[in-house]
Amino acid sequence: MRSAKGRDSIVAAALRVFGAGGIDSTSLREVAKAAGVSPALVVHHFGSKEGLVAAADEAALAGFATAYGAEQTARGPDLLRLRAEQTARVMQERPEACAYLGRALVEGTPGSARLFRLMIEGGRAEIEALAERGALREDTDRLWATLQHFFLIWAPLSFMPLLEQEALDGPLLERETLDRWVNANLDLLKEGLYR
Amino acid sequence: MRSAKGRDSIVAAALRVFGAGGIDSTSLREVAKAAGVSPALVVHHFGSKEGLVAAADEAALAGFATAYGAEQTARGPDLLRLRAEQTARVMQERPEACAYLGRALVEGTPGSARLFRLMIEGGRAEIEALAERGALREDTDRLWATLQHFFLIWAPLSFMPLLEQEALDGPLLERETLDRWVNANLDLLKEGLYR
């Protein structure tokens, strides 16, 4: 079989290296070196750096798309907790994809725009469902509520280096830290900060 | 007087161009062209690109630092609203600085790390003060509450291009949108989303 081992290892290296150093400011040569491969092979497989980024987008999105696209049967605040834990699980399993997506979202790759749309649409649908069930306060700004969900979940990924260096004492995607994060989000969304 | 007009216009151009296209991936030459000046002059004034970034950090931070460092006399939730409106005012007055800071925070410039520390320390102090006054729920995770504050306020700046293109129909820092944003944040922090 014509091994696609090269191709796969390039994508994996791209997620790792782009996630760590940014997409625009990391060169094809760095990716190639990280994959243990010649720069020309990257072009051979993906046509251009743009093509490589598209492939990395695709690879990073896999898993999250299904976690967000799937219909849920749970209801009310339980739905919220279920979604959160689902996302957290995917995040913990694929930290390189998370680091990459965090970068991609702020650098505006085509794939990240797709993720954003997916999440906003999903989030909005969820909010509307909650509203219909009367679980939402009536004066809620639904667009901004959706965006707030998005920020609370995804911004930490984009700020990961800053966060880990200045505020946390370990990796963000470690089990314990991840749990604190998820619980803090659920707390805030359900009851607010003040009493 | 030996005009420092060149210097100032370079910093202004840097905020604009770096804010729009990212810092790492925007060249000195682009900044120079935007300032109507030769690339060599940029080096003359700032020594290197690193020096220019430091100057841009400084320029962007001015205003926010005072808004955040100042002691406040208001109490309780009013303090929260006051701070929010103060921040919003500065943001509205200096949109280029905001776009720049949004980028700087995710690219990890030294100045942005300073801003982050400033905000985290300020935020934590505020949370502690609220806790002492009994305004905080006791089981609140104070570290993550501080971080949530930070994300709700600053993440939109880093996601600005995505946000404006995919979710909003105008500039984020326009009066009306800014007000909705601030109100949504205060709502969420005070009472949560659900009832």
Place this chain on the structure above:
DNA sequence: GGGCTGACTGAACATCTGTACAGTCTTGGC
């Protein structure tokens, strides 16, 4: 075995990058 397809490489390319340097033009102090 012969030939084809596709993974893979090394060397080369034009261009862009940050920066250095030598020199000119402007201006304020004497």
Place this chain on the structure above:
DNA sequence: GCCAAGACTGTACAGATGTTCAGTCAGCCC
């Protein structure tokens, strides 16, 4: 009026960047 300081420019350079190209090698089909 002169001079020194510093704002400012054009040119040049070494290295990095994305991409091209000719060519080698391994495995599959006939």
